[in-house]
Amino acid sequence: MSQLHRIALSMLRCLSPQNARLLLEELKTPEAVFDPEFLKEIPGLNPRLQEEVSSGAALRQAERELEFMEKSDVCLHWFEDEDYPARLRTCPDAPLLLYSMGEADLNPPKMLSIVGTRKMTAYGRLFCEQFIQDLAGAFPDLTIVSGLAYGVDVCAHRTALNFNLKTLAVLAHGLDRVYPPAHRQTAKKIVQQGALLTEMPSYTQPLGWRFVQRNRIVAGLADACVVVESAEKGGSLITAYMAREYNREVFALPGRIIDPYSRGCNKLIKNQVAALLEKAGDLIREMNWDQNIRQQSRQQTLFPLLEAGLQEVFDLFGEGRDYDTSELYELLRQRRDCDMGYLLSVLLQLELYCLIRILPGNKYRLY
Template sequence: MDNERIALIALKRIYGVGDMSLRWLQKHFGSAEAALGATAPQLAEVEGVGREMAERIVAERDEALRHAEQEVRFATDHAIRIYTLADSDYPNRLRACLDAPPVIYYRGTADLNVARIVSIVGTRRCSDYGTNLATRIVEELAATDASIVIVSGLAYGIDVCAHRAALRTGLPTVGVLAHGLDRIYPATHRATAADMALRGGLLTDYPSGTNPVPENFLRRNRLIAALADATVIIESPVRSGALSTAAYAQGYQRRVFACPGRVTDELSLGCLHLIAERRARLLSSPADLCEMMAWAPSEKRVQATSSASTPSTSQRPSTAEPPLPDNAVTRVLRAKGPTQINDLARLTDLSVREVMAILFDLEMDGLVATLPGGMYKLVR
């Protein structure tokens, strides 16, 4: 991993160094590596930095560098790619935003620069109407173009419904997380996240060890909006994180759509307000989205749907299961059966954090399942 990437990760770990101040530091010194090696007076000259932050950078840079090197090792060990703005694989839609994060972490197979990306978000307390509508929209998109990527936040309600509908219909789907890739929150969505890592992706701008605290979710919403051409809001009360995603999408000059509902239904009020204030286009059917985005069915998709309904073996996605790795954790689980994480740490002589990292990889590959009480078991 190059020094510039490590320096970016290190600077981002220092309290008070946000995305904009990090970009100012890069611009002023020519590189993050040069900024990290600057003196406090030199740093204080940078716009948006000031004396206090400059002194903090100098005082904390050695520890920040150690953390950054650990982060790189964690990413390498867990098939996580660390993208910077200088990388060609960095999402182009996100790069176009003034507040694009200088560093993002991605684990998955979906192309983040594919031609068509749609974000679908909504309330966590969705109704049957909302889940049915989310499913229909995803199915209609899949019928239009099998390469469309569905983005959401892996939260309860509409988010996870959209992800699961995408997985069922064969569309790649990416979950944007409000924490590091060393965990999945909520834990009940781990199995879905594991499928997404294989047939979509998981993305965050937070390093490992970052907890899913409330303020991170609002900041996460900007990435959900920025990654997509269009954002669809399905069921949202007047106060909802989905509305913040819509606001970010507007700010990024992206299309926003809202699904109407009954005027007496609390879960529809946020969408109705967006439509009434002309901050979102009314989406009355799944076909409306493709029509208003001028997305005609792709030639490849038309040919596929007009051929035999059962795909040939060569067309089907690979279902080969990854091999079970031989390590201390899998050996204990094989010998003792379902085991609690603290017992795994004791029996393997590893730290809880090390065990969690191994379990995360196993879960992402569909090799381990979580049981009530924090127990883990091998699934085969």
């Protein structure tokens, strides 16, 4: 199947992705769309489509795009191909194709979108960094998706890079540029440890409406969407509602009612669009990602990534028993010299990994 005709089909302005698929069901191949004889056989076809195809403009633009792809090492992902994101393919308005620059797998075991305001506060930054760090410790195969914008987006990308996670930046323009330009160095790192992704051909300008269009890809790529901070209106809320329409789980970080960049998150939680998110363990439990962790936790050696201190405290627990902190402290003191503050910090880490759970009365039990 011709790459040229695939690209040209995606460039027909009067044809939405949904209608393009319907046309392909009728004509079978993209090449047939550009054959006037085949088009004549379809009753009730939009005359504008016939005119646009006859002009040859889409094919000429597609030729230029192929030249750019070859020069810039850009890959093409067609919606029927195996390397197209399988999660995104289930969305009714998924793009016909995606362009990517980088080496990332678009179908990793776990994928999480993290979005939010461009005017990120210290509260949001602290949460975002700790949240991704905790997830990276438990799931090194996790891929973080965002939009490379100021604030929450770039914080999510940079934190993922810092903790050796793959990350995808979904752009609202072509791969000939980086917007905003201030994030060019981050984009270069993403190409090495993930990918830049867009449905837009090269030399497409980053206009406002294209960011809204881009948001559906951010929502559709992932298993779940996390909103870190948002005003009462904004693009991240649009992404959250799109994610719900795609049957994705949505999570939001709550904040004070007087904080303008928590109002959007509080609204999502209040309207039951998003689940309240306080720590990584909340998402892990809601997504049932803890099943793998619990299975591995029964092995003699827990996680190679866990420090020896975490393993040591975990080994204190027996199946089906509840332990209060004083009992655990005495057991631990028999093995090493430590204070209660050390024990409490380790218990918190084990809870984040969903290995133990806290019970009423300040008691702990294995999951």
